[in-house]
Amino acid sequence: MTRTFRIVPAIALAVALLGGAANAQTIKIGVNEPLTGAFAASGTYVVNGAKIAADEINAKGGILGKKLELVIEDNKSNPTEAAAVAEKLITSDKVPILMGAWGSSLTLAVMPKLMEYETPMVVETSSSGKITTTGNPYIFRISPPSxxxxxxxxxxxxxxxxxxxxxxxxxxxxxxxxxxxxxxxxxxxxxxxxxxxxxxxxxxxxxxxxxxxxxxxxxxxxxxxxxxxxxxxxxxxxxxxxxxxxxxxxxxxxxxxxxxxxxxxxxxxxxxxTFLPWFPEKTPNPEATSYFIAEWKKRGYDFAGCTESFRGYDGIRTAAAAIEKAGKAEPAAIKAALWDINIKGLNGDIVFRKSGPEGKESGQSQPNVYLIEITDGKIGMKTL
Amino acid sequence: MSEFLQHLINMLVLGGTYALLGIGLTLIFGIMNVVNFTHGILYTFGAYIMFIVVHQLGVNFFLALPLAVVAGWLLGAAIELSLLRPLRGSDIDTTMLVMIGAWIAMQSGALWIWGGVAKSVTTPFPEAPLVLGPVSVSWLRLFVLAAAAMLIVVTYLLINRTKLGCAMRATFQDQDTASLMGVNVDLIYTSTFAIGSSLAAAAGALLGPVYVIFPQMGDLAAVKAFAIVILGGLGNITGAVIGGFILALAEELGAGYVSSGYRDAMGFLIIIAVLIFKPTGLFARSERVG
CATH class of the missing domain: 3.40.50.2300 (Response regulator)
Structure with missing residues (x-):
């Protein structure tokens, strides 16, 4: 009797390992976003933007000859959940890189997990200065700090x-x-x-x-x-x-x-x-912006979400470019490759510069910031 | 001074809706002795009914409100018949666990049907507020206050002045005696729960258009409703109404003059004080203990 029970975990482990091997047909990126709770609207937009990037990449043949697969999890706008989701994505789904976690408190809660499992994360939205100044070398942020x-x-x-x-x-x-x-x-x-x-x-x-x-x-x-x-x-x-x-x-x-x-x-x-979907010609990469907005509209999403969703699109393209550059879907190689990428983001070129204490710097790109004004229900630009 | 007056106006508007939340729960939690964790989800349900009826069926805003109340009544009756009736006579813990399960299941259902992204309901009220000297208040909120006051009065009269109310009070004091007096106890259980639920749905239907509607909107509302009921004394309708206004006053003045970061904590500080110094609630008779 006792013997049988000892075998059960061994079988479970074997199944898990084989399962993992079978899934290696795709390259995974973990997406850790708030899909319920206080930030549900914003998180959902970011995920929809991320899906456009994944579909675009897959339509062009994927990365390293494999299909890109987004593993999307809901962090419920709750820091405790965000950390649990990161752990689940890394240990159970075996993603070599994450994108997340929308809010600053959510991202800060995830950061110790990145250190623990030595897995990089592209931060697409959070703006707290602490994220890139506390010495976490697994953080690569494309949004502007405050x-x-x-x-x-x-x-x-x-x-x-x-x-x-x-x-x-x-x-x-x-x-x-x-x-x-x-x-x-x-x-x-x-x-x-x-x-x-x-x-x-x-x-x-x-x-x-x-x-x-x-x-x-x-x-x-x-x-x-x-x-x-x-x-x-x-x-x-x-x-x-x-x-x-x-x-x-x-x-x-x-x-x-x-x-x-x-x-x-x-x-x-x-x-x-941080984005001007109303004036695509004024953005740093008008062609890419127009493609993204057209695709967004084609999928029937609310145009209002563009200012949020473009970050999911840029974030996934950033992660995918790093995997391509690394030549393999392994966290350490991807982390090293993130320092060498230069992609045309919808809000400026994404190139990471060092930020934070020496020896364990985080990556921070320099996106543009715009000031807009609403007059008579219309959006107009103010020059900064 | 004008700031203080504005805080008082805000308190009146907020307190009216808290009172409405409180009386629905005090019927169920106070009189029926069911720790009703579905109160918040019925509030959410009322708000979504407003959204569906106004935006998807295109019905007039003022007609949608009674529809939401009726829908809340029906859902409440369904919960009582399917979950509470089989459990009648079992201990309070079992019922509580089942109600927690029902809350989670229904909230997940709402998430599944409507998604996590907040919705808003447009109202026929003008955007420009009513300005009274140094203070101003939106027409929608005045309407909500008036509707809440009306529902509170109707509920009070129903419980204290009608035969049904008398039968309700009798049933929950002593079921057997009430039954011997010819009261249909089963019917009283179902209708009490349904009335409490319809009040929660009414609160949601009134407040949904004021705020935004999302599946978890009822969680904080339910916590506040429990606080109000405890503050006012279990089963005491007048107590729940006054409790609602006290909570609103504490929140307004706490946020205005102490710190807005602790706004939600203010109410609970009062609750803790009440539980220490007058554990039966501010307006309950002392004999209810134990």
């Missing part, structure tokens, strides 16, 4: 005649990092920083915070959060008669969705974004 956003914004603050600003931020690494980096930049420019109000990532009623902001002597509010919460903020601010200028950061605003859902409340708002 310091780059703040630096880009610095050029226009004089034109906007900012005197004093308040912040309304999502209470996590993303929001707090943004408030820190933007406050620093504001102070350098001699702009006063008033109160910093926070909101929980799942909060739906921001009236209390907005009532407080209505009463301060600042003329501008910098808001950092994702699209669902942003639409609620615009609606609730309008209901409270809050007339201050609102500028959002983070690149997860989906401006068209804000116009559709917040209506007139969106007029006069400005947004720091």
């Amino acid at each position: 310091a780059i956003e703040a630096a880009a914004f610095k050029g226009i603050v004089d034109k906007l005649e900012l005197k004093k600003v308040d912040f309304l931020i999502i209470n996590n690494d993303w929001g707090r990092g943004t408030a820190e980096d933007f406050s620093k930049m504001m102070k350098e420019k001699g702009i006063a920083v008033g109160t910093v109000e926070t909101m929980d990532q799942g909060a739906q009623d921001m009236s209390a915070q907005l009532s407080k902001l209505k009463g301060t002597d600042s003329e501008t509010i910098i808001v950092t959060t994702a699209v669902d919460q942003l639409t609620l903020i615009f609606k609730q601010a309008a209901a409270l008669g809050l007339k201050k200028r609102i500028i959002t950061t983070g690149g997860s605003q989906n401006p068209d969705q804000i116009i559709a859902q917040a209506g007139a409340a969106a007029n006069g708002t400005m947004h720091l974004t």
Whole structure:
């Protein structure tokens, strides 16, 4: 009896190993995104963008003669789940590289797992500075950290005649990092920083915070959060008669969705974004941008999602280029190859530069940042 | 001063909906003694019914509201008949586990049918708010407050002034005696659960258009509903209403004058204080303990 039971795990192991071998017909990339919870809309868009990249690569013959396969898992907008998903993708699906995990807190939770299993990850959205400065050599980020956003914004603050600003931020690494980096930049420019109000990532009623902001002597509010919460903020601010200028950061605003859902409340708002799907000719790679937007529309997705989904598209192309360059689907080789790639991203060339403590630097590319303004339900560009 | 007035207005609007959430649960949790984990999902269900009826069937917003209430009533009756009736008489833990299972299953169902991406419902109310001197409030929220107040009054009258309400109270005080007096106990169980559920669905149908609709929207709502019921005293409708307003006041003033980062914690600090100093809730008679 005891003997039989001892054999069971051995068989299970053999099946698992054989199963793994059978799957080696494809090359896998693990995708760790929020498909439910507070960031469901954004995470779903990123995954849809990733699928366009995978299909495009496979239509051209795949990578290293094999088909590219995306293993997509939902991290539920929850850091604990994000770490568990990373572990599952690496140990059970045996992916040699990951893309993820949308939010800064989610990515930060995944990072120790990357160290533990020595597997690289392309970070497509997160903007907390901590991600590339704490010395994790498995991180390769294609989105701008909030310091780059703040630096880009610095050029226009004089034109906007900012005197004093308040912040309304999502209470996590993303929001707090943004408030820190933007406050620093504001102070350098001699702009006063008033109160910093926070909101929980799942909060739906921001009236209390907005009532407080209505009463301060600042003329501008910098808001950092994702699209669902942003639409609620615009609606609730309008209901409270809050007339201050609102500028959002983070690149997860989906401006068209804000116009559709917040209506007139969106007029006069400005947004720091990292992609210009409305003006493909003004993007760094117009041809690739037009292809992506056409493909996005062909699949029947909401155009509003483009500002989010292009990161999934660029992220997968980045990972695929590194696998191709490495010549084999092994984590160490891919990690080394990531330093040598140079691909034409939809928001600038993706080339990784070293960031963080010497000897264990993370990779950071330098994407563009744009400021757009909504006037009469239309999107217009402001020059930075 | 104007900021304080605005916080008070916000408190009224928010408190009305908290009260609505609270009375639905106090009927089920307080009177029936069922730890109802499906309350949040019924709230979610009410909101999705609004979305379907308004956007996919193209029905008028004001007609959709009663439809959502009826749908909540039916789903509540179905839960009672299929899950709670076979378990009647079993201990509270068993029922609680089954209700947790039902919550997870129904939430996953909502995710499967409607996906995780939030939806929003358009309303016939003007976007420009009503401005009263230094404060302003949206028309939609005023309507929600009025509708909530109406539902609360109707529920109060139903429980305290009608024969059905009398039979409900009698049944949950002493089933056998009620049954001897000619009360159809089975019917009372089903209708109490269905009424509580329809109130949760009504809250969701009213608040869905104010916020956004997604499968997990009921989780925080349910936690708050439990807090309100405990605050007001189990089974006490007036207590649940006042509890709703106290929670809203604590959140508003906490976020406005202490720290917005601890907004959701404020309410729970009050609950902890209540449980330490008056464990039966603020408005319950002391005899309910044990």
